[in-house]
Amino acid sequence: MHSTELIEQIQRSLKEVVKHADELRDLDQALGDGDLGITITLGAGAVIEALEELPDGATPAEIARACAKAFANANPSTMAALVAGGLLAGSKTWKDLDDVDIAAAARFVKAAGDNIAQRGKTQIGDKTIVDAIMPAAEALDAGEDGASGLDAAIAAAEKAVVDTRSLRSRRGRAAWLQERSIGLQDPGATAMWRFLESWRTAGVPARF
């Protein structure tokens, strides 16, 4: 996928993912402060607009950086900062890259996940977005082509999301709830899963 397609794919996925804003708001209301729906809606809108204004000939890495910047400032929050940092980290794996294939995508997601885990001082099992992003990155990496890799990533993310329900939140606002967090589904992990689904709905995964 080259820059023009990539931009289009991102924009279409984001128009898709905002349909889950209410679900994310409700989950974050239960475990946190309820702003995740707004973060996703405003963040998606800001990214779509920022990509519109990108000069012709922007590289995939530049595209990712533009996404990061727009998402970071739309609705400042944990998710905005962590995702933006993850996108910046991912973009570094795309140096001198013109065509995003499944391997590049896997590298990107892995780097983003590592960055989030490191910045968030988070491990898998802490009931955060990291729980969903890590297995998704692995599935992408193991994928034979774009379509099957994406399918596997979505399945892995979904499983991780469901698994967060029985976990106790160890990071962020949700950790304040202590035992009361058990039984509730992590909003950040859910957002990652919904984003992967939206990527599939929005585009032609084979184009990776």
Added chain:
Amino acid sequence: MHSTELIEQIQRSLKEVVKHADELRDLDQALGDGDLGITITLGAGAVIEALEELPDGATPAEIARACAKAFANANPSTMAALVAGGLLAGSKTWKDLDDVDIAAAARFVKAAGDNIAQRGKTQIGDKTIVDAIMPAAEALDAGEDGASGLDAAIAAAEKAVVDTRSLRSRRGRAAWLQERSIGLQDPGATAMWRFLESWRTAGVPARF
């Protein structure tokens, strides 16, 4: 009535008047802050004690001043200050007096009432203690002997108290209630009436 009798009469009246503390508290709760029961209870106790400690040979004027001082400080409030000021003013009419008769009592109460009215910037009809004290002073003044004068004063005070119910409070905390003060009985006027009654119950009025 000479000093020894006067002290005894005051002490016995005050032991009587505190039986009305709950009534006064409730009235002041409705129209003010509800402390009048405490003011009367603590004030009466403080006066009784102060009179106990008065040196032998204290004049009636000195007795009244001791009452003023004790009452003023027992539970600081409007009533404490006004009554204390009234007692001091009354005591000035007892200069060089050894034997308190009905005429002296009338002079005293009149001076006390004038002082309270002046200090309180109050007129009859403002729904305060002044409403009860003024007609009582007049009745004492018109009284032929102690007993009938006191009876007339009590009757006049009682009528004034009942009349306060239909009035609007124009002074003190009760004035804050504005129209809502109408229908409620003034606690300060009631205290004056109950004190006169207690004076009769406690002693031998003919001894004036």
Added chain:
Amino acid sequence: MKKIINKPEDFVNEMIEGIILAHPDKLKNPGDDPRILVRADAPVAGKVGIVTGGGSGHLPLFKGYVGQGLCSGVAIGNVFSSPSSQQCFEATKAVDGGAGVLYLYGNYGGDVFNFDLAADLAELEDIETMTVLGRDDVASQPKENRQERRGVAGTLFAYKAAGAAAERGDTLEEVAAAAEDIVENTATMGIGLSPTILPTTGALSFDLPDGEMEIGIGIHGEPGIHRGPLETADAITDRLVDALVADLELADGDSVAVLVNGMGATPLEELYVMYRRVHQSLTSRGVSIGKNYVGEYATSLEMAGASISLLKLNDDRLALLEAPASSPFFQEV
């Protein structure tokens, strides 16, 4: 009752004890009665003393305004009740430096009668006293009766000015005149959103349905001139400023000091939202703001609400406001 207290009857004395323990270099009990506080250096020989007083529950009013360039002493009553005449008198003796003592406090019956009695006692001991009453609450009486108005947050201006005048060595008459000049040019109006809880009884100080506001409320919950649904910050501020501007007859070219005062529970953030509107409203009339105060200056325990005070300035008044002052609760540097 959401209060951090011990026995309700110990509340006032324990609070005063805390204040003295925290600020021993600035405040002291001159004698045995804990309810009397004076500046640590009182009496200051040759200078006019200023005594204030009133009920507890209004911090930083009244005790907070005892300090350098402010009042010299305070007599402290129970929550929302007057100190005794004896306490007012003891405070008078403790601050008298030979130049007389000004009584400066808010116009409330119990306080007035007790201070007046104290003045009588002081006279017997040849201490000259004068009295100036804070009477800034425009909602409590119409302008024709302004001598009868209650004293509320705007009394701060009078403390500041009288304290500065005393500090620079003015005579008692001059200090009283400075205070009276401020009082005559100060107007305050407040709004209440929720009552306070009285520590002794646990009772609510007044009753106000949720979502309603009382415009013109006093600092003990005295009813005001309008009760109705809660309005926006701008609408509320406009109501208050309009009334104050009319009362002080402010016109294009005038300058004022502004005090936006929180009643206790209202967040400081909201006071700044109000200040913003005060500024807009005054500026649009050509009235400039020479000095401003935003915060809690006269509270009513945990009442939610706020008041706005305006003082019409001239050079003298501004100079008195800007003179240095220092208490544990108030500083002007």
Added chain:
Amino acid sequence: MKKIINKPEDFVNEMIEGIILAHPDKLKNPGDDPRILVRADAPVAGKVGIVTGGGSGHLPLFKGYVGQGLCSGVAIGNVFSSPSSQQCFEATKAVDGGAGVLYLYGNYGGDVFNFDLAADLAELEDIETMTVLGRDDVASQPKENRQERRGVAGTLFAYKAAGAAAERGDTLEEVAAAAEDIVENTATMGIGLSPTILPTTGALSFDLPDGEMEIGIGIHGEPGIHRGPLETADAITDRLVDALVADLELADGDSVAVLVNGMGATPLEELYVMYRRVHQSLTSRGVSIGKNYVGEYATSLEMAGASISLLKLNDDRLALLEAPASSPFFQEV
């Protein structure tokens, strides 16, 4: 919703506008974004800049600690939410006087991630930054995990010390070390009696039955270590002081700074009742109080409650606390 506000979404910007209108000689927006405030004289050439930041609703935290001898700038988020990394970065640029910038703020996820991103951006523009996190809430994590504790009211001490160090010309490393030294020796614990109302939704920030208290609560209503019936002021104070003394391992002969902080709705009177007990409790252990602060220093809108912070003092720390400082909300003279 008992709030004096206009449109909830305008609350933060209108509050900031009010602050700038009230204190134009002390604070300014360095650029177009109202959410960034810096000292009026920023940047100060050759001196270390200090940037803080966090959610709104905590006045005087955080904006109140921007001033002479304090922080140089602040990035301001919505109520209880983080500012953006871009805002943190803009604040950084606006205060950088060439000697580097210290990030000093409370340990909360959103804030940390945004400041960390800002640090990356600053690095790209060759502005050196270091970060010290306020981590004083002992109820949020046991001592072994104290790097993970939340930052609450005790962060005041770190602001004061870092600001004084920067003002006297310390290097970035030295300023950071001074701040870190304070954080390492500060412990805070709080109690909540009633929730706050979030302006945007009108929802309560947490849920606490009447007559109950939450010991160890955070400044957004984070749960603590004990929920139970409301106790007396002395019992509550003892609980808090005992925990803090244990955490700081205070012993006979030690000296501390004390901060008794009101969360918003709790009257100042009650804070002094608590201070009294803090004094008694520390003195009885042979711990002396070298400096004290009683009042509202870090609030949570109109939450009722209070916190106590202790800082173990030595000569250096005390000197930094006593150095002059001045902001519209905090003065040390």
